[in-house]
Amino acid sequence: MELEQEKELVFKAKTDAYAFGLLYDEYYKKIFGYVLHRTANVEVTKDIVSEVFLKALQNIGHFEWRGIPFSAWLYRIAEHEISNGYKRNKHIIFLKQDAENSEILSDISIEDEIACAEAEIQKQEEFLLLHKCIVKLPHIYQEVIVLKYFEKKLISEICAILGKREGTVKSLLNRGIKKLKKLMDENATF
């Protein structure tokens, strides 16, 4: 989506549910992917993503357009949810209500979907090995590494998401990789 188009949509989404729905459609998968790469747990990811969009909905009135993509804001909310620790029970209640209230029910239950996706993740041994070490890093390094290598974001996009300068992001990446390498080496010796 073009930035100008997004800006218009975000403005509309403050008062228009349909516009909010379009933003949701646009970014659900991206945020889901990012959180999944951070957590490597589908169940947790599902809950965090629910919370991210709920908070986006609750706070979109505060969002001020400053030339930074809407998605950067969503990534930041996601990061807050991940790094600050989230209240799992709250999410479960919210989702349970969703399911009960919703008239749209799929033939495949959420549980089945989660089970399938979890099974798929368990096959990704190389990712899981890396993830095991990545989660030991301070959050700030986890963030940049996941955005850069798993989400394939450009440095300029990471800067927008994190609200940091290019030099800072590069420095964080550099140090993060060094730290990760050290952890991987340590891990290999055991």
Next chain:
Amino acid sequence: MKEEDLIKKLESARLPEAELQTHQRLLKTALLEKYESASNKTATAAKRRRIPIMDTIKEFNRNKWLRPALATLSVVAIVAMLFVMQPWTGNNGYTTLLAKVEAAAKNVESYRMEMLWTADEIVDGKTYETYMNFTYEFVSDEITHLIVDYGTVSYYNGVGTYSEGSFENYYIGEDMYSLVDRNKARSFLFQQVGFYYIYIQSGQQHAIAVLDFMNDIVQLEDEVIDGVNCLHYIGTPKLYEDIIDMKWEIWLGEDDYLTRQIKVDHETYITTTRYYDYNVDISVDMPVDSDGNLKEGWEVEPIQSSEDSHLQTSIVFVPVDEALAALTGDEDWDDVSVVEEILMAMLTSTDWIVYFNALPEEGQQAVHDYVKDSYERSLSTTTKELSNTIGFDRTNNVIHYSNSATGKDVYINAGEITGENSTGLMDNETLAAHWVSTFTANDPQYCFDNFPVETREEMISMFYDFNVAAHELLINELYGGWEYYGKPAN
């Protein structure tokens, strides 16, 4: 493993695209169902939060270093108090009922009261459940006892930090005895709850005033509160009508007409006040022993002076009866300066609801219109001041300096410098000067990174330790003082 190999591993180890289609669909449906109510609530919250004058009030309530600014506090700013310090209790057009309630209150010799104020506060996408819980014992005309527990977000230039604590006070005769959990937080605590505790001292008088302060009062079904059958009324507070959406409820004992509960339900916060144990013998553990000596941990000082040291404000709270006595009855309610003067008197009286109720209808209307106009004007002037901040993102250890006047917007990533290794020996002037040179450098991050690590530890600890004096120096240098933030938009 070589770094290059690690990077290749990272690039190839990406998870296959995963999605939960059912979850995506159900979540969207649920979100859109919530959209209407949530967005309305958000809009109101956003308006409240984005009013500079409200920020002013928040700041002076919460930051003692803003004290000098209070001397010049404008009426516009003080109006904002109406929107942040809601009465925890508060009369209607039911003359007979009112007379019965007033008569009942005259027989009150002792009672207990508990007020719980709760609100969700959102800071940087994170929701904090904030609260203030007041437990008040009116033992006699001479002795009252107050315990306050709180969990609140305190703001420092737009950056919120959640904290919890409590304090305990006795008001005995002319003296106030204090027991505070953390001495250094003492002033802060009083600022947080200061205005409420002023109201608490007006007790039953304030509770009665609720009825007369409500319009469109409706009697609901009787309810039982604390085992007492109660008459239950709901109404709209006069002053807020057509300004913000709020309902007040009051429960009165069916047989004795004593106030049993008052609830203020606003979209962004709820205040519930229970009154109980009327005229029972309340025993308290006094802060002085039988010989009149202070018990350990307690401090004593005069309750209030004209310059209230606990509120840390220059506001002189005038007993409401005295404030009302200053009214001549010949006020020109079309004269804005008169309305401003009355408002100032009202809000610096010990009970502004009692004061408002006592105004003539024309005066009440004039005050209402002024407040409404101030509120609406303030909604349209917002972002500029909010964009002038020095914020500290603790999660990412990043300092953010923004100055819309100069167009500066700087982020300093402190990396692994946490300030934990600070010696605390650097003087405030030097600390502030280092930050000024950093924020104003051509390459601020480079400038910061080139300070010796010990210096950076000191610089970061300034934010962690909430070094007020150093902040004040810094703000003075960068923005020309605190008033820059708090300056109401006229």
